Structures are given as C-alpha cells and as structure tokens.
Amino acid sequence: MSNTLVLLPYLKSEKDTRTPDSQLAEAVALTKAIDLNVVESALIPLREIKPGTFIGKGTIEKYRQVIQENQVEVVIMVCKLSPLQQRNLEKEWHTKVIDKTALILEIFGQRARTKEGVLQVELAHLTYARSRLVRSWTHLERQRGGAGFLGGPGETQIELDRRLIDEDIIKIKKELETVKKTRELHRKARRRVPFPIIALVGYTNAGKSTLFNLLTKADVLSKDMLFATLDPTMRQIKLPSGQIAILSDTVGFISDLPTELVMAFRATLEEVMEADVIVHVRDYHHPDTRAQKKDVENVLCDLGLKDAVDIELVEALNKIDLFDKDDQEMIRNQKQRKPKEWPISAVTGEGVKELLECVEATLNRDRKQFKLMIPIEDGKTLARIYQKGQIIKRTDNEKTITLIVKLKKEDESLFAPYIQKKRKKNG
Helix, strand or coil, X not given: CCEEEEEEEEECCCCCCCCHHHHHHHHHHHHHCCCCEEEEEEEEEECCCECCCECCHHHHHHHHHHHHHCCCCEEEECCCCCHHHHHHHHHHHCCEEEEHHHHHHHHHHHHCCCHHHHHHHHHHHHHHHHHCCCCCCHHHCCEECCCCCCCCCCEEHHHHHHHHHHHHHHHHHHHHHHHHHHHHHHHHHHHHCCCCEEEEECECCCCHHHHHHHHHCCCCCCCCXXXXXXXXXXXXXXXXXCCEEEEEECCCECCCCCHHHHHHCHHHHHHHHCCCXXXXXXXXXXXXXXXXXXXXXXXXXXXXXXXXXXXXXXXXXXXXXXXXXXXXXHHHCCCCCCCCEEECCCCCCXXXXXXXXXXXXXXXXXXXXXXXXXXXXXXXXXXXXXXXXXXXXXXXXXXXXXXXEEEEHHHHHHHHHHECCCCCCCC
16 A cells, blocks of 8 residues: 555635635545555645645755655655646656546446446546646657657657547447447436336435345345445345335535546436436534535535425435434434435334335325226236326235225326226215
C-alpha cells in the first residue's frame, strides 16, 4: 500500500453546509476505499487561492518535511487543481499529486464491473486526461514531423496527444451507444411483461446495497466502503401483497461530483429515470445526513425528476440501530416526520416491512379496486393479474377464484371479461 497524505485546503471566507472536518473525513474514507495507507490528513485554511500552487509557500515547506519523513508516495489534494497547480506541487514535493476528481476516477476504475461501467470509466478518464494536457515538459514544445496518419508536418506533441485522446473518446462513445441499445432491448422485453421498477438511490455508503441484499437475498458487494456499488444491479422481489416488482441498486451519489463524472455516469442512472418508485436510502446516523439528502435530491432534479422528489419519493432513514435506545424511540415517534419517511435498519431488518408497505402503497396510488372472478383452471390469467395488480383479498372455491384487486386504469381492459359489475339497488 502506498503511503498517502490527504490535504483539504479551504477558503475561510467560504460557507458550506458541511464542516471542513466532515469533508476531510469523507476524503480519507475515499482514499482508504482504494487501499491507500493514509499516514496523515490535515485541513489547510486559506485566505486566498494561489494561482500557481493553490496553497502558500509556508504550507508547501511544512508538508515537504512530512512527505520526506513518512516516505509519502501520493498526496491527495481534496480540491480541484488546475494542471499547472498539479505540476508545480509535484515539482515542489517530488511526489505524485492528485486532486479529488482523479481520486474518484481511480475508485470508479476499481469498482466498475459491467461492460457499460468500464466504458464509462474510460470515457471519464480520457475527458479528465485531455484537460490535463499542458505544456509541462520540453518534449511537448518540440515540433514533430508527421507520418501521414499521425498528422502533418509541424504538429506539436501536445496537439498529437490531444488528437489521439479525441479519437479514443469517439471510439468509446460509439461502443457505449451499442451497449445502451442492448440495454434498451432488455427494457423493451421487460415492458412486454411489465413489472414495476423500484430504484434505490442514496449518498455513497448510505446502506443501499445492504438493504438490496436483505430484500433480494442477493450477494451484491456491501462493504462499509464508499462507492462499493458502481453498476446498477436488478433483482426480482415480492412485495407484501404478493405483487412482483424489480428492485434496482444504483451508484452512490457524492457532493461536488466533477462535471466529467456527472456526464459520464448519467447512463448509470437511467434505471432511476424509468422507475415507478424511488426509495432514497439515507444514512440517518451521519452528521451530514441533511446535506447528503440535499445532494441526492439536487442530482435527481438535474435528471428531470423534480416531480418524483416532490411527490413520490420514499425515504428510508437507515442505520437507526446505531442510535442509543432513547434516540431510536424518539426517531420512531417523531410527529413532524413525513408520511413517506421510514426509520429502518438494513442490518437488523427493523422497519423494512413497513417501508415495503409504503412503497407498495405508492406504487398503487393511481389504481382502482375491482372484484374479479377467474375460472380456477385459468392459471395464465391469474398469474397476469398478480403481475399487474395489487391483490387485496382472494377466495377460492371449486370452480372459481374471486379476487379483490387494485388495477391501473390502462390495465382495466385486459381483465374486463372477469370484472364483476356492481348490482344496482332496487329503488
């Protein structure tokens, strides 16, 4: 493991919803997520940002000693460095320096599993690398004669590097389009036998994958680690009434996600955009839980899901098992809590049944109740009713099955022959 120094420079005049201490703690957790050995971490309060190095000369000198004494191989600056600032700090400290964007890219690179995830990481890496092309070394200034396909005479090394990266970006974007078309075919197949989709979203490390595993009995990576999940994972689940749904576990959100990553990973959130219900899993025990909630909701709004945030979002207030008993009781009995906020523990299972009942009620909010009579031998129709509707009551006899069921308006016509009309009372 490489010895690593984590530094968070911040302007004293800037106000943030998060404290610098909690931002630094998050950065250290991000660093440990890729198995780097953090030998020291520190806050650096600034009056102003230095154009050439971001931080002042005295600070550079102070941490030069720390780097030498601890044989630091990587310095992580928890900020957005310009290419010039990055190069100058590397010169001063004689070690590798990366910023927050590069750190998150590194994590994404290690966590991506599916074909699309890997391509998205490559695209983000190339976009970031392209922005790092500066005239840093003398070889970039040298003119290089062209060899036909590499460019004409007089093309500088930096122009060549940029053009090669651009060609790679175009190639990966084409591959991504192919992968997206394949996923669209899978979606169309699902629509032919349409189960409702429930998407789990939340800040990274909020416990989405733990809840996903609990509900689906799946074995998705769920460590106490930031960005443990990068690719959407989908599984079938049975809701309390017996109704079938598809549960989707998605990539964790994070504050100030770099632009390159927001664009590159937008496709990763496509399942969220198509979901019938979104469940926002929150780490309710985290000191920054309110700020994290805001970050997630902002991204959802950016994806065009403001109505879902305002009206349909179900919140799972996770990790209540970490509170002491008095606080747990207070959280359960909060009168000001919204109707769709449910205290749960994805570890112990507490509150999960009530959460699912709330999800199911949200799914069925636009349904009408009907009485259906199905011939007992018509298993195909019965199965389809269970797929489409919310079963309230079932009564079996020798020849028929009587169901009280809630159906969406667009599904009423599918079962019209079986719907029992209400008898009018004689006047």
